Amino acid sequence: MAGISRPRGTEDLLPEPLARLKRVLAAGLQVAAAHGYRQIETPIFESTDLFVRGVGEATDVVTREMYTFPDRGGRSLTLRPEGTAPVVRAFWESPLRQEPLPVRVSYAGPMFRYDRPGKGRYRQFHQFGVEVLGESEPEVDAEVIGLAWRWLERLGISGTSLQLNSLGDRECRPTYRAALLEFFEPQMAALPELDRERLRRNPLRVLDSKELADDGLLDRAPRTIDYLCSECRAAFDRVQEALSALGIPFAVNHRLVRGLDYYARTAFEVWHQELAGAQNALFGGGRYDGLSELLGYPPLPGVGFAAGLERVAMISAPAPEPGRPEVAVLSAPPADSKAAVALADRLRRAGLSVLLDAGARGLRGKLSFAERSGVRLALILGESELRARTVTIRRMAGRTQESLPLEGVEGRIRELLSSAELAEEGAS
RNA sequence: GUGGCUAUAGCUCAGUUGGUUAGAGUGCCAGGUUGUGGCCCUGGAGGUCGAGGGUUCAAGUCCCUCUAGCCACCCCA
Numbered sequence A: 001m002a003g004i005s006r007p008r009g010t011e012d013l014l015p016e017p018l019a020r021l022k023r024v025l026a027a028g029l030q031v032a033a034a035h036g037y038r039q040i041e042t043p044i045f046e047s048t049d050l051f052v053r054g055v056g057e058a059t060d061v062v063t064r065e066m067y068t069f070p071d072r073g074g075r076s077l078t079l080r081p082e083g084t085a086p087v088v089r090a091f092w093e094s095p096l097r098q099e100p101l102p103v104r105v106s107y108a109g110p111m112f113r114y115d116r117p118g119k120g121r122y123r124q125f126h127q128f129g130v131e132v133l134g135e136s137e138p139e140v141d142a143e144v145i146g147l148a149w150r151w152l153e154r155l156g157i158s159g160t161s162l163q164l165n166s167l168g169d170r171e172c173r174p175t176y177r178a179a180l181l182e183f184f185e186p187q188m189a190a191l192p193e194l195d196r197e198r199l200r201r202n203p204l205r206v207l208d209s210k211e212l213a214d215d216g217l218l219d220r221a222p223r224t225i226d227y228l229c230s231e232c233r234a235a236f237d238r239v240q241e242a243l244s245a246l247g248i249p250f251a252v253n254h255r256l257v258r259g260l261d262y263y264a265r266t267a268f269e270v271w272h273q274e275l276a277g278a279q280n281a282l283f284g285g286g287r288y289d290g291l292s293e294l295l296g297y298p299p300l301p302g303v304g305f306a307a308g309l310e311r312v313a314m315i316s317a318p319a320p321e322p323g324r325p326e327v328a329v330l331s332a333p334p335a336d337s338k339a340a341v342a343l344a345d346r347l348r349r350a351g352l353s354v355l356l357d358a359g360a361r362g363l364r365g366k367l368s369f370a371e372r373s374g375v376r377l378a379l380i381l382g383e384s385e386l387r388a389r390t391v392t393i394r395r396m397a398g399r400t401q402e403s404l405p406l407e408g409v410e411g412r413i414r415e416l417l418s419s420a421e422l423a424e425e426g427a428s
Numbered sequence B: 001g002u003g004g005c006u007a008u009a010g011c012u013c014a015g016u017u018g019g020u021u022a023g024a025g026u027g028c029c030a031g032g033u034u035g036u037g038g039c040c041c042u043g044g045a046g047g048u049c050g051a052g053g054g055u056u057c058a059a060g061u062c063c064c065u066c067u068a069g070c071c072a073c074c075c076c077a
Helices: A013-035 A048-055 A060-064 A084-092 A138-154 A173-190 A192-199 A202-206 A212-217 A232-244 A309-314 A338-349 A363-373 A384-388 A409-426
Strands: A045-047 A067-070 A074-080 A101-113 A124-133 A160-165 A265-270 A280-289 A302-308 A327-331 A354-357 A377-381 A390-395 A400-405
Touching: A013 A101, A013 A124, A013 A138, A013 A309, A045 A048, A045 A084, A048 A060, A048 A074, A048 A084, A060 A363, A084 A101, A084 A124, A084 A302, A124 A138, A124 A160, A124 A309, A124 A363, A138 A160, A138 A232, A138 A265, A138 A280, A138 A302, A160 A232, A173 A192, A173 A202, A192 A202, A192 A212, A232 A265, A302 A309, A327 A338, A327 A363, A338 A354, A338 A377, A338 A409, A354 A363, A363 A377, A377 A384, A377 A409, A384 A390, A390 A409
Parallel strands: A327 A354, A327 A377
Antiparallel strands: A045 A074, A067 A074, A101 A124, A124 A302, A160 A265, A265 A280, A280 A302, A377 A390, A390 A400
16 A cells, blocks of 8 residues: 555554553553552653663664664764663653652663564564662562562463562672683684684673573573672572562573563573563563663662563464444434434533444435444434434344434433443352 | 565455456444344445556566564663
């Protein structure tokens, strides 16, 4: 077809998928609220610098996945690729900074990454996430993970696994990094180009390597948890203990590193077995105690996660579309349709969801349309009704109908709608 | 960003070794029933065969480029 098609990697959210996405998000917001998290929203675009400094100059997100553009004032702006750096920025720029710590917030909205699209991967996608700012006790790490877990439970999603690791902090990570480099140094020449590149730019990333894992090389490579300083070690233990107290199963994954630079200590992802191998991460998160300083603010510890709503929605049950009309008002040609227009308006103002079909097509077509629209009652206004100042109410399910005076018909409609509900419940 | 597979009606798909006006099912619209819906019957609309170029007497079919989707990398949500 000729015409303009949507940009690559974007999607139109039609009623059913949209309803699913909204229900997934609503459940997340509810669980977050139950944990004392308040929802905020940050702008969809930010200063490019926020992400360059926050996410890290060498990361894939910054080097090749950002939608960056100059505005008319010459500022460099970027469509947000993630939500954590903006939340930290918003904290410092708002009265939130005066509130007692820790501050717990949730957020949701579209994110943008110029990635190659695939199933479950979009250039514009939606995230729901939470952040705890100003608390370094490891129990909140477990709280955040627990919140995510309860969310999935509420949605009835199973087949997930929690992957957990500790990346160390500013004190012990350099030691580990050196040990990793030392381990690979002797065989540098024999390594695939991609892995040499990783070792050069971001050594921890080699732990992601597929080839090296297949070679068994990674099994012998140094593990982060063997190099943790005593504080990080103790914190990691406490996270695990708290997760056990919550009854949440997890797997310690020594190769989990995560792509953004700001993570320290706790890192985690939740995977789902049914999603495509490459896109199996439902959400990911961790602790980012150094992020605030990277952005030029005072030190502020933090921990959080972000979930991909599309991916969660993909594996959740279909959701009923909200706001489907329950009543249709039909004019019956050749009768004048003004009365039908007026009746529909009256019912809507009385709080009913009303579909109006006042066109020229015959009653047969209109009833057919009403049927397929899923309404439970059809109100027919034809010549005989207009003469008698009545309306015919037809119950779609039973194919029975009655004639009532036009005035005060709302009460009978409500009565029928609620009794129809009872009938449906009784039947099922 | 790399490699591979794919692209025909709104949707799911046929379309022979290149050979006349490109089909089916479903959906949509209308009629059968001029005021009564789910089934049935009849008819209709809807395609520049993803886009552009090339080979050929002739291209939906073969070749090239582009675009888009999917898969595997990469990486993440």
